[in-house]
Amino acid sequence: MTKPGLKYFLASALGATFLIGTASAQAETLRLLTWGSYAPEKVIELFEKKYPDIKVQVTFSNNEEMIAKLRATGGAGYDVAQPSHDRISAVQKEYGIYKPMDLSKINTGVMAPNLLDAVKANTTIDGGVYAVPHHWGTSGIMVDKTKAPNAKGWADLCDPQYKGRTSMRLRRTILLGTAFSLGKDPFAAYANLGEYQKILDEVTAKLIACKSNIKAYWNSGDDLSALMLSGEVVVSETWDSTAYKLAGQNSNILYVPPSTGALTWIDTFALPKKGEADAAAYKWINFVLQPEIVTLMSAKSGSMAAVKGAIDLLPDDKKAAAKAAFTDKDLANLKFFANIPPGIEDMEGKALERIKAASN
Amino acid sequence: MLQKDAQRLSLLLLLTPFLLWILLLVVLPQLGIVGISLREKVGPRQFTFGLANYLAFVQEPIYWNTLLRTAVMSILVTFLALLVGFPVAYYIAKIAPYRSQTALFLLCLVPLWVSDLVRAFGWIVLLRETGLISGALQAIGIIKGPIELLYNDATVVVGLVYTVVLFMIVPLVSTLNGMDNSLLEAGHNLGGSRITVFRRIVVPYAMPGIVAGCIIVFMMTAGSYLTPILLGGKNSMWFTEQIYDQFITRYNWESGATFGVLLLAFTSFVVWLGLRLTGQKLATTVAKD
Amino acid sequence: MYDLQCENLTKRFGAFTAVDGVSLEIPGGSFFSILGPSGCGKTTLMRMIAGFEDPSSGDIKIKGRSVLGSPPNKRNVKMVFQHLALFPMMNVGENIAYGLRCRGASKADITRKVGAVLERIGLPDVAQKQIHQLSGGQKQRIAIARCMVLEPDVLLLDEPLGALDLKLRERMKIELKLLQHQFDTTFLYITHDQSEALVMSDHVAVMNAGKFEQIGTPQELYHNPRTAFVAGFVGDSNRWHGKVNRISNGEAEIVTSGGDTIVANCGASALSPGDSAEIFVRPDCIAFGGVRRETQNTLTGTVDSLLFNGANSRALVRIDSRELIEVAINGVDRSSPIKPGDPAHLNWAFADTQCFPAKER
Secondary structure, three states: OOHHHHHHHHHHHHOHHHHHHHHHOOOEEEEEEEOOOOOOHHHHHHHHHHOOOEEEEEEEOOHHHHHHHHHHHOOOOOOEEOOEHHHOHHHHHHHOOEEOOOHHHOOHHHEOHHHHHHHHHHHEEOOEEOOEEEEEEEEEEEEEOOOOOOOOOHHHHHOHHHOOOEEEOOOHHHHHHHHHHOOOOHHHHOOOHHHHHHHHHHHHHHHHHHHHHEEEEOOOHHHHHHHHHOOOOOEEEEEHHHHHHHHHHOOOEEEEOOOOOOEEEEEEEEEEOOOOOHHHHHHHHHHHOOHHHHHHHHHHHOOEEOEOOHHHHOOHHHHHHHHHHOOHHHHHOOEEOOOOOOOHHHHHHHHHHHHHHOOO | OHHHHHHHHHHHHHHHHHHHHHHHHHHHHHHHHHHHHOEEEEEOOEEEEOOHHHHHHHHOHHHHHHHHHHHHHHHHHHHHHHHHHHHHHHHHHHHOOHHHHHHHHHHHHHHHHOOHHHHHHHHHHHHOOOOHHHHHHHHOOOOOOOOOOOOOHHHHHHHHHHHHHHHHHHHHHHHHHOOOHHHHHHHHHOOOOHHHHHHHHHHHHHHHHHHHHHHHHHHHHHOOOHHHHHHOOOOOOOHHHHHHHHHHHOOOHHHHHHHHHHHHHHHHHHHHHHHHHHOOOHHHHHOOO | OEEEEEEEEEEEEOOEEEEEEEEEEEEOOOEEEEEOOOOOOHHHHHHHHHOOOOOOEEEEEEOOEEOOOOOHHHOOEEEEEOOEOOOOOOEHHHHHHHHHHHHOOOHHHHHHHHHHHHHHOOOOOOOOOEHHHOOHHHHHHHHHHHHHOOOOOEEEEEOOOOOOOHHHHHHHHHHHHHHHHHHOOEEEEEEOOHHHHHHHOOEEEEEEOOEEEEEEOHHHHHHOOOOHHHHHHOOOOEEEEEEEEEEEOOEEEEEEOOOOEEEEEOOOOOOOOOOEEEEEEOHHHOEEOOOOOOOEEEEEEEEEEEEOEOEOOEEEEEEOOOOEEEEEOOOOOOOOOOOOOOEEEEEEEHHHEEEEEOOOO
16 A cells, blocks of 8 residues: 555544544644753744745753653654753663764854864764764852852752752763762763763762762752742852843842853754654754844753854843853863763762662 | 344443453563563673563662562552542541432542642642742741651652552452441440451451552552652652663663562562452452342 | 331422421330332431431431430331342342341351241241342341341331232231231331331321321321321322311311312311311222201212222212212122112211311312
């Protein structure tokens, strides 16, 4: 049976509603699997106006769930995914859920060259490039400057003077941040799993000891915002974008890049292996890299696009917060998340479990 | 003979959607999960058959401690839901005027009109250190400084009881509704005190409803995810969280599937044990008389 | 000494008076029935005696002692409920033992008494059976045994035969009477079925609209009803409306609306010439026959149809004034068969004709 034949068979089997559904779906559908802030309605509206024959469907997710979803379907069901740059290579080798990109179809010229090169380096497998950068941002700490003026690194989350007034997200970022604060370089240790395990053990002990200092582990940006705005927490692990947003509501809240270096992630565009609308996907990628769209999207996400001069494309309030947060020295000290080799997630997962289970 | 065959055929046709539903959406996925749980990973995209995942569970105290913790807290929640739900159900079924029964019943449904997530956030707004209850207690001078009512196991239990108590009330109301008031009067008339009548007549009569409610509530609680995660504290582990972590953050489907199978097996075991201890049969709870 | 006394008992629900100043006295060991249509207040009366309702005024005494302050479980009055209310989650033995256990009787005592009472009701082997395994009649007896094992001062029965089919009901009437004799306990029986009340009772109270109309033996009620309600409710009657023409020596001459003249025994009824009256005559007091005596009413007509029911057969006679009258006939006697279309001469004694003032209409 040919493909349209199958379609009509299904349509008649499933009834008229389905038939209507296929008929109106003559326009191409672009299915995005992305983060909460990377598909503002305004942007979708503009895109659909420019390309009236493309309809955009959005599914909001996060790194882990994106991978789980695509893994479950073998890379089907979506046309664009936006995982972070360090979560592509190992996942692609293990599950094969993406397809290589055709860079000639993307305006790579507008992208910040250092970010583009970093992502290319991270995601090239057998000569194919599997991702290009979209937005980037850092993880660091957020402080209420009236109550914790001197906090400047990961270690301050465990400082007894803020007992019961700190928070963190119990995920891999805090493991890495704590490792740096202990004077280690976890990314360098990725090559030697035994070495990395040793670092993890030290980090685990430190974070277990730190548990009594913590008020609660936050799960989402909303949790974190509530904790910080209510004043219940004065120092917390954060994404810089969340901190910029809160700064708009309370000028005492600052983003502080840790002295050991802010951990830097780059969210990318990748094409799922069984995506059906590659042309539309490339159109979307080029569309959102336009300066005016970048500004719209940054207003929502708070993070910077991977384009040249991105900081100036931030909305004014966030531009100020970002410029205040980072000195040139901080920018030189950014720690880009390194590619995660196989096995690391399991080791980190165990460490996180032990921390959560420890009763301290 | 022919008519009998026709009857059998029509019964089969009527049952077909249900059987398909059970087979395609319940049985097959479960079998799939069992299949994955018996897979050992030896390298990228390479698997062998084996029990290593189950062995890993047994060898890691964190896992089975979490499972036990989940079970114990679920039993506690079930017990509390029964304690809270029974008087409510009794009032609705036996005391409230007939006309207001439906209204009361609907009132119990109100919490279900909003999603789990919204309900949990409602609790958070109420209970957090800078929340309404802490503020009110300070305003009337009962406590001096703010208190944190969130992020501990007691909050998780309260939140869960609130979420599931309706599922205790529904089966209880329907059994108690079927109880003739004259049974209670006969119990009194023959010399029983209120307590005796409650213990020897009301409770045994309601037992099928109690058992049904407890099974539903226990299974729901043990399988709940959002409430324990959002209301729980630094040490509050819940087994479903482990399953999520295995599947999603650790990409370890084999281990996650194993945990899923174990959760189902373990909760089924607890239900079986409960039925044994109370001398009830599943059949009498599901199909009364 | 009376087993049960009610003095001027009244129960109001809001503006509605369910039981209105009822007094009764039941001597020990008798079978007493309260007979009345549904809604007459008889169930409320019984519930007050059992303690499920508190009277608005009046007193209830059991064995001479007021029980008003005692809760239901402290009164030695047991009750057989309309639908029996056997406990479905207990077997027969446990049902009977329930009351004994509430009293704190010893295990040996319980076993002995349960065995004995089952023996007495003639069901010695059912102790281990579940309730749903019993027949209707057996359930009935178990419900009574469950109460009787507690040796109550009074046993209340709330229309317990209502749910049974006709044949079984007839049998249970006799059985209940026998059980009452056997246990020698006072039974207070509530029913809307006059035949149950008449067959079983030593005394019957006829109740209407919250009040007792008459208390008496079944014979008294049947033959000497004191009110129109009792005459109409107890037993079957032919009934006429009419106007009093003349009264002498306790006999009233009444002209019916059909124009017939009937002489009735008006006894104590306060009737005077010109009043409207209701006349009641039992079908079994009327005879076929041509001979007219001084003390008899006579009517003529035609046999319209026959209602065969063995010894209780009836003939419907259309009298000359076009009304239908029921007349008892001996359906078993085949020697002088009455056929539809036969001319009929009906006569009955003045003394068997009851009359009462008619309600104002």
